[in-house]
Amino acid sequence: DAKTTQPTSMDCAEGRAANLPCNHSTISGNEYVYWYRQIHSQGPQYIIHGLKNNETNEMASLIITEDRKSSTLILPHATLRDTAVYYCIVSVLRGSARQLTFGSGTQLTVLP
Amino acid sequence: GAVVSQHPSWVICKSGTSVKIECRSLDFQATTMFWYRQFPKQSLMLMATSNEGSKATYEQGVEKDKFLINHASLTLSTLTVTSAHPEDSSFYICSAVKSSTDTQYFGPGTRLTVL
Numbered sequence: 001d002a003k004t005t006q007p008t009s010m011d012c013a014e015g016r017a018a019n020l021p022c023n024h025s026t027i028s029g030n031e032y033v034y035w036y037r038q039i040h041s042q043g044p045q046y047i048i049h050g051l052k053n054n055e056t057n058e059m060a061s062l063i064i065t066e067d068r069k070s071s072t073l074i075l076p077h078a079t080l081r082d083t084a085v086y087y088c089i090v091s092v093l094r095g096s097a098r099q100l101t102f103g104s105g106t107q108l109t110v111l112p
Numbered sequence: 113g114a115v116v117s118q119h120p121s122w123v124i125c126k127s128g129t130s131v132k133i134e135c136r137s138l139d140f141q142a143t144t145m146f147w148y149r150q151f152p153k154q155s156l157m158l159m160a161t162s163n164e165g166s167k168a169t170y171e172q173g174v175e176k177d178k179f180l181i182n183h184a185s186l187t188l189s190t191l192t193v194t195s196a197h198p199e200d201s202s203f204y205i206c207s208a209v210k211s212s213t214d215t216q217y218f219g220p221g222t223r224l225t226v227l
Contacts, residue, residue: 034215043116043205043218044156087155095161097144097209100216102156 004088009107012082018075020106022088025069031092033064034100035073037084037108044087044102047073078110113139116208118219125196126227132192133222135206141186142208146216147179150203162189196226 005023012018024033032051036044048055048062050071055062061074075082087105091098115138125131135145143164148156160181161169168181180192189208193200203223207216 032214036218038156041203041221041223043118043207043221046114046215046217049215095144096163097146097161098214098216099146099158099161100207101158102148104155 004090004103006086006088006103006106008104009109011109011111012075012078014080014110014112015077018073018078018082018108018110020073020075020086020088020108021070022072023070024088024090027068027090028092031090032098033062033068033071034089034091034098035060035062036087036089036100036102037082038087038105039084045084047086078108080110080112082108083110084108114208114210114213114215114217115139116206116217116219118204118206118222120222121220122223122225124225124227127197128195130192130194131196131224132190133204133206133224135189135191135208135219137187137208137210137217140208140210140212142189143186143211144209145183145189146207146209147181147189147191148205148207150205150221156205159191193224196224198226200224201226 034049035047038044064071085105145162147159162183183189205221207218
């Protein structure tokens with residue numbers, strides 16, 4: 001599986017956009033980029049995923065570079081409740097389902 | 113929606129006893145579910161893949177006879193920690209794959225404490 005590299009921690013002011021980067025330089029053609037977040041002592045929450053096109057949903061936007069070696073998760077208007085560990089994961093299809101390998105993630109702290 | 117529940121949310125047991133954790137997909141069917149374990153200040157580690165109607169696939173280093181997995185239906189998978197020891201104390205999290213979106217949705221987790 002392609003490995004990902006994320007900053008250990010980031011701060012963001014409440015109401016501003018939070019841009020979380022992720023490097024996945026060894027990603028291969030059939031591997032998707034998934035983003036999840038985990039608030040302390042809870043299960044991970046799905047945010048968004050994509051293959052090569054940029055994606056947007058009600059939670060966030062995902063920008064994937066043309067060479068697919070990196071991506072950025074954008075939370076357009078961060079709130080205090082967005083404080084969490086954010087995981088960027090490159091998944092590969094194994095059998096009938098995509099496996100996720102969690103790294104260390106980025107601790108995002110939204111400051112008032 | 114894609115809601116996954118786990119029961120119990122927390123459990124305390126004595127060393128040597130067995131504990132069963134249930135994982136249910138509430139509003140979708142899941143052929144595949146996963147079980148993870150998370151120790152304090154660490155990331156999630158995949159333990160096993162649970163497939164409905166077939167045997168689970170365990171990750172390297174995970175004892176299949178200690179962590180029994182049964183995927184009884186398309187909405188239920190169970191993890192039984194047998195002969196639990198204090199080192200099995202951890203946060204156990206399941207996920208269920210919603211095939212229409214090819215996405216894993218996670219349960220809220222179960223905190224196991226073995227005394």
